[in-house]
Amino acid sequence: MSMTDNRPLLEMTGINKVFHKEVLRIESLSLDKGLIYGVIGPSGAGKSTLLRIINLLTPPTRGTYRFMGEAFENGNDRERLRIQREMALVFQRTLLFRESVRHNIAYGLKARRVPRKDIEKRVDELLAYLGMEGLAHRRGDTLSGGEAQRVAIARAVAFEPKLLLLDEPTANLDPRNIALIEDMILSMKRDKGITVVMVTHNVFQAKRIADEVIFIDEGRIVETGPVERVFSSEAHVKTRAYVEGRMIY
Numbered sequence: 001m002s003m004t005d006n007r008p009l010l011e012m013t014g015i016n017k018v019f020h021k022e023v024l025r026i027e028s029l030s031l032d033k034g035l036i037y038g039v040i041g042p043s044g045a046g047k048s049t050l051l052r053i054i055n056l057l058t059p060p061t062r063g064t065y066r067f068m069g070e071a072f073e074n075g076n077d078r079e080r081l082r083i084q085r086e087m088a089l090v091f092q093r094t095l096l097f098r099e100s101v102r103h104n105i106a107y108g109l110k111a112r113r114v115p116r117k118d119i120e121k122r123v124d125e126l127l128a129y130l131g132m133e134g135l136a137h138r139r140g141d142t143l144s145g146g147e148a149q150r151v152a153i154a155r156a157v158a159f160e161p162k163l164l165l166l167d168e169p170t171a172n173l174d175p176r177n178i179a180l181i182e183d184m185i186l187s188m189k190r191d192k193g194i195t196v197v198m199v200t201h202n203v204f205q206a207k208r209i210a211d212e213v214i215f216i217d218e219g220r221i222v223e224t225g226p227v228e229r230v231f232s233s234e235a236h237v238k239t240r241a242y243v244e245g246r247m248i249y
């Protein structure tokens with residue numbers, strides 16, 4: 001294995017985001033390849049802001065941002081697009097096109113200039129891999145919330161991004177679809193070595209699927225560490241209060 005393979009996928013230091021006040025400060029955060037990161041914390045803590053910064057939707061105004069070993073200079077739009085092409089972002093609710101599921105999934109591949117002749121094969125393989133063949137010909141706007149969200153994630157991973165960013169992907173879904181989506185995420189990690197950052201309000205979900213947990217409170221990363229430690233008596237006192245439902249906010 002070469003040295004580059006051991007480098008973190010993403011490293012950020014000294015980055016903050018100011019709106020009317022500072023809403024997020026990242027002293028230091030590093031994401032390793034092939035892990036699932038669960039981001040938890042109270043409403044308004046800065047979880048979605050963190051995803052937007054990782055995705056460069058909100059470019060950092062200072063500090064350092066290094067993706068796959070290369071530093072990103074703020075204002076370099078070509079570089080920003082290049083990095084963004086390696087990532088996929090899925091929100092709590094996704095609008096699908098009013099066309100077939102196959103077409104919806106093919107869209108991301110076309111946008112990334114995958115040769116037309118390869119697209120159909122890749123869409124079929126992906127739908128089979130995810131056990132979603134049954135939905136292939138359904139129209140995007142006729143799906144249930146859970147089905148639509150599974151398709152949204154399938155569409156996001158179709159071009160095999162290095163980093164999958166999920167903002168509360170299972171909020172308001174039924175237990176069956178939640179389980180199916182968690183299985184999707186775990187198999188993508190296992191089979192394709194994808195790195196995932198998932199924001200969730202459900203601490204049990206983080207416990208179920210995350211390797212590492214990032215706990216954010218009041219715009220600060222209070223703690224990041226292996227799931228076993230974060231959910232143990234060794235966790236930071238604030239983290240413990242939050243995961244045990246004792247935090248007042």
Ligand SMILES: Nc1ncnc2c1ncn2[C@@H]1O[C@H](COP(=O)(O)OP(=O)(O)OP(=O)(O)O)[C@@H](O)[C@H]1O
Nearest residue numbers: 019020023041042043044045046047048049050201
């Ligand atoms: N575009 C914006 N303009 C002004 N303030 C913003 C903007 N986006 C976010 N904020 C503020 O930044 C803080 C963090 O917001 P963020 O959406 O990251 O929180 P969150 O942890 O994702 O919350 P939730 O769990 O409710 O989704 C909040 O105080 C929010 O009001």
Ligand SMILES: [Mg+2]
Nearest residue numbers: 047048049167
């Ligand atoms: Mg949010």
